[in-house]
Amino acid sequence: MSPMSRSVRKFLWENGLGLAFLTLFVLAVIGQAFAGHADFNNQLAADDLQQVTLGEYMTSSDFAVDVMENWQSEYLQFFLYVFLTVWLVQRGSPESKNPDKVGVESDEEQRVGRHADSASPRWAAAGGLRLKLYASSLGYVMGAVFVLSWLAQSITGVAAYNEEQLRQLQAPMSWPEYILSADFWSRTLQNWQSEFLAIASMAILSIYLRQRGSPESKPVGAAHTSTGVAG
Structure with missing residues (x-):
């Protein structure tokens, strides 16, 4: 194993808790974006309004x-x-x-x-x-x-x-x-x-x-x- 690989593995091991929660945070935000986008468009459809794209919803x-x-x-x-x-x-x-x-x-x-x-x-x-x-x-x-x-x-x-x-x-x-x-x-x-x-x-x-x-x-x-x- 190269020194760089060992260094990366050591970094991941020593920072596993923070990295795991940051990863879960990103996944949760992505999930929220998709679910919220679908729900928002359902509300717009109920009001007979034009729906928005995922990018438009996220901004x-x-x-x-x-x-x-x-x-x-x-x-x-x-x-x-x-x-x-x-x-x-x-x-x-x-x-x-x-x-x-x-x-x-x-x-x-x-x-x-x-x-x-x-x-x-x-x-x-x-x-x-x-x-x-x-x-x-x-x-x-x-x-x-x-x-x-x-x-x-x-x-x-x-x-x-x-x-x-x-x-x-x-x-x-x-x-x-x-x-x-x-x-x-x-x-x-x-x-x-x-x-x-x-x-x-x-x-x-x-x-x-x-x-x-x-x-x-x-x-x-x-x-x-x-x-x-x-x-």
Whole structure:
């Protein structure tokens, strides 16, 4: 086996989890595009309107709003989870830190500032604003993606809603009117509630149930009361 082949195999092996989910993401978007295109054309046919091509549908506000409303709910989930797990615990769950670790922990425990070692990221060894930003960078990025995708959902949502209104010969809405409308909040909340339930289920069910070999589960023989222990 050539060095390049070994390098590729090593890369695939060491990044398998991320690559697998990115592949599933692409396949799901493609599937959503085909299914959404068929459904959209069925609606147009019912209204006796001209149907659109797959390319036209994928560049439409109808497709964009369906994608964005899912993205914003997912990133809201991660944003809240990253920050809430700093201060809140769930006794017995591997998704929670130990109760005696509540809070941001000491510089020594986090290996920042003068406690950073040679393998630590450069900004972990820095002080001031750089360290403060880096110390919460995961949450900040998750929050920023949520806000941007929520904004994109509202913009594409009002465009899709107004297209439907015009097809039915009804008056369109402005963007401020739309973000206060039932259509916008129905789309938003139906995704939020499922994300919150999923996280709560994972945190609670992992107290009593196991998945051998998964870091999202405690070791099979671990006590139900063991907290913050991964298998």
